[in-house]
Amino acid sequence: xxxxxxxxxxxxxxxxxxxxxxxxxxxxxxxxxxxxxxxxxxxxxxxxxxxxxxxxxxxxxxxxxxxxxxxxxxxxxxxxxxxxxxxxxxxxxxxxxxxxxxxxxxxxxxxxxxxxxxxxxxxxxxxxxxxxxxxxxxxxxxxxxxxxxxxxxxxxxxxxxxxxxxxxxxxxxxxxxxxxxxxxxxxxxxxxxxxxxxxxxxxxxxxxxxxxxxxxxxxxxxxxxxxxxxxxxxxxxxxxxxxxxxxxxxxxxx
Numbered sequence: 114x115x116x117x118x119x120x121x122x123x124x125x126x127x128x129x130x131x132x133x134x135x136x137x138x139x140x141x142x143x144x145x146x147x148x149x150x151x152x153x154x155x156x157x158x159x160x161x162x163x164x165x166x167x168x169x170x171x172x173x174x175x176x177x178x179x180x181x182x183x184x185x186x187x188x189x190x191x192x193x194x195x196x197x198x199x200x201x202x203x204x205x206x207x208x209x210x211x212x213x214x215x216x217x218x219x220x221x222x223x224x225x226x227x228x229x230x231x232x233x234x235x236x237x238x239x240x241x242x243x244x245x246x247x248x249x250x251x252x253x254x255x256x257x258x259x260x261x262x263x264x265x266x267x268x269x270x271x272x273x274x275x276x277x278x279x280x281x282x283x284x285x286x287x288x289x290x291x292x293x294x295x296x297x298x299x300x301x302x303x304x305x306x307x308x309x310x311x312x313x314x315x316x317x318x319x320x321x322x323x324x325x326x327x328x329x330x331x332x333x334x335x336x337x338x339x340x341x342x343x344x345x346x347x348x349x350x351x352x353x354x355x356x357x358x359x360x361x362x363x364x365x366x367x
Contacts, residue, residue, distance in 0.1 A: 133294040135190045146294075147187050154186030154290045161286055162279055169332045172266035173279035174259050177203065180252030181280065185287035193250050195298045196284045196313070196321050201356040202243050202250030203280040207273035209238030210257030217261065231261035246356040274331075274345050277352055281328040284321065316358035323351030 116123040124144035126132055132146035159175070159182045166173050181203070184194050192198065213235030221227030239257035243249050256276055260269065267275055291297035298304065300312040308315045327348030333340035 128294075130294060135299065138295070139190060140188060150294070151187035154287070155182040158182040158186060158283060158286045158290070162282055165282060165332070166279070170335055171275055171278055171331055172271075173275050174256055174266075174272075176259065177252045177255035177276075178279050178283060180255060181250070181283050184252065185283055186290065189287070189291055189295075189297055190299045190301075192301060192303075194287075195304075196288075197317055197355050198243075198248045198250040199284050200277055200280040200321070200324055201246050201248035201352055202253035203256050203276040204273045204352045205242035205246050205248060205356065206239035206250075206253035206257040207276045209240075209242045210235040210260045211269055211272065213238045213257065214260050228261060232258055235261050247359050248356060274348050277324065277348050278328055278331050278344075281321075281324045281348075281351075285325060285328070314358070316354060320351050320354030320356075320358065323354055324348060325351075327351050 114125040116125075120141060122137075122142045122144075124132065124137060124142060124146075126145060128146055128150060132138065132144060133150075137144060138146055138151075159179050162173065162178055162182070163175065165171075181199055184191065185199065188194055193202075213233070214231045216238075217229075217231030217234045218227050221230035235257040236254050239254055243253060259265075260272070265272060288297055296312060298312050304312040304314070306312075309318050311318060313321070324347075327344050327346075327350070330340050330344030330347055332344075334344065
């Protein structure tokens with residue numbers, strides 16, 4: 114049953130594959146599929162991240178990851194929900210945020226507006242990095258801003274890797290959860306062909322696999338003293354693969 118009010122649709126239909134099609138499982142459509150499956154997925158995902166963080170001792174920033182959980186469960190057909198923007202976005206935004214805090218503190222200390230400058234520079238630097246590395250992910254802007262106003266739950270130098278850890282878990286969960294009903298990551302104008310059963314380019318799949326390995330190693334840090342160092346190195350390699358592969362195939366468009 115379908116109702117409309119201006120630009121908003123109301124769909125009253127039971128959960129089925131048709132209710133997860135891109136044209137109906139999206140913002141602007143209020144449906145049982147999004148209300149039930151999407152909302153449950155977002156809440157469950159954040160709970161899983163929080164539980165994993167507590168068990169492993171890997172601290173993360175929950176507010177930006179909460180926004181990621183929402184996008185990856187209810188706005189899944191947007192490019193910003195794909196694995197690369199999620200993982201690389203949080204990673205580079207962390208770096209941009211820390212750099213912005215440093216510049217803002219340096220300049221703002223002289224005029225008494227350090228917080229305002231730190232916030233502005235943090236988000237600006239994060240926006241630049243996310244665009245350069247093809248990792249536009251709006252929740253990551255919050256990752257950049259939080260260090261400017263709140264104390265971090267980890268040493269600052271660990272923020273990028275820890276946020277990549279949380280983002281990797283978000284991606285892996287979303288791939289399992291969403292694929293019960295539809296393809297995820299979804300096909301789009303830039304990802305029309307499958308590789309290894311996924312609508313992703315091979316370098317992206319390789320990068321995600323390496324990030325997953327880094328995630329697993331980091332989870333073992335309380336059991337194996339060297340796991341954090343090894344996991345950090347592997348995670349950095351995975352993020353590098355995900356975030357830089359598009360620079361190596363540049364050619365002039367005709």
